[in-house]
Amino acid sequence: MQDVARLAGVHPSTASRSLAESPVRISAATVARVRAAARDLGYRPNASAAALRTGSSRLIGVLVHRLTDLALSTMYAGVDAAATAAGYSAVVANGLDDPAVRHERVDALLARGIDGVILADARLDDTVAERLERLGVPYVLAMRTLPGHASVSTNDVEGGRLAARHLLELGHRTAAVAAGDALTSTGRDRTAGFRQAFADAGLPIPDRYVASTGFGVAAGHRAGELICRQGPAPSAVFAVDDLTAVGVIGALRDAGRTVGTDVALVGYNDVELAAELPVPLTSVRSDRDQMGRLAMQLLLDRIAGRPVPSTLLPPLLVPRASTLGASVPGASPPA
Structure with missing residues (x-):
């Protein structure tokens, strides 16, 4: 720092303040001169030393079950953009939907001195949120919810209802559900909303038509296989996740059935x-980028000691050929 100050012709304290994220009471010309000197000398601020001095690492941890999940990667992009705008960096870890792995990854994040956590890998049978609460680590949930914990998510019960109403309006009388993981709010709430709408129409969905095999392509294929073994064959299927739906498509194909036909x-x-699928998929849209940005803002509020409310974003049904082209033998729209 003394070398930078000497090259820029300023006091070391001025050089230090000029290299801060938001320089205060220093002219733009001085800031530019100091930063140019730092570049010329190859100077990099020591983040660990800064964290010790300020009590803040300017790091936040994001725990997801798998970043390869397309929905989660978009949500994380929103978190990362909002974190960068606020002068933070985001560090992501995969919990793999495994309680032991999840706690190990939280330990690794805490060891880095993170200022807070966005938890997108929450399950009813896990205690990560309670542990963070007990440790006094600021956190918020994103995408998934838990009772009593602040979160940003889509109104998944309503999203399930939207999917059901769409199928009912097209005349479908029998439907099955690839229900994801019943211990997650996304699997539980989307399934509950869908089944409730069918029940309200006088067409309750039997339990044997609900396959809770997990999320993702492989899990969706297993769910599709279980559904195809039931009789009579349903005229429609709701998958609580798009990648799960891709696996269902494969199982239906293997059983001689064609989605959209x-x-x-x-x-x-x-x-x-x-x-972009060969038969474009009707899907319930959730704004995952906005979800990530809002989760970061809520986390900043918690870091600052402010109370935060949970936020539910509205879902939107996007109809495409996977439902609009499918025939419904002998069906008539419900009254």
């Missing part, structure tokens, strides 16, 4: 892939 399929999240 003799069976309708609705997904959830409306990832970019959905519109």
Whole structure:
């Protein structure tokens, strides 16, 4: 720092303040001269030393079950953009939907001195949120919810209802659900909303038509296989996640059925892939980028000691050929 100050012709304290994220009471010309000197000398601020001095690492941790999940990667992009704008860096860790791994990854994040956590890997059978609360680490949930914990998510019950109403309006009388993971709010709430709408129409969905095999392509294929073994075959399937829906498509194909022709399929999240499939997928859209940005803002509020409310974003059904082209033998729209 003394070398930088000497080259820029300023006092070391002025050089230090000029290299801060938001220089205060220093002219733009001086800031530019100091930063140019730092570049010429190859100077980099020591983040660990700064954290010790300020009590803040300017790092936030983001725990997801798998960043390869397209919906989560978009949500994380929103977190990262909002973090950068606020002068923070985001560090992501995969919990793999495994309680032991999840706690190990939280330990690794805490060891880096993070200022807070965005938890997108929450389950009803896990205690990570309670542990963070007990330790006094600021956190918020994103995408998934837990009772009593601040979160930013889509109104997934309403999203399930939107999917069901769409199919009912098209005349479908029998439907099945690839229900994801029943211990997550996304699997539980989307399924509950869908089943409730069918029940309200006088068409309750039997439990045997609900396959809770997890999220993702492989899990969706297993769910599709279980559904195909039931009789009579449903005319429509709701998958609570778009990648799960892709696996369902494969299982239906193997069973001799064609999505968009003799069976309708609705997904959830409306990832970019959905519109580009050979038969474009009808999906319930959730604004994951906005979700990530709002989660970061809520986390900043918690870091500052302010109370934060949970936020529910509105879902939107995007109809495409996977439902609009499917025939419904002998069906008539419900009254």
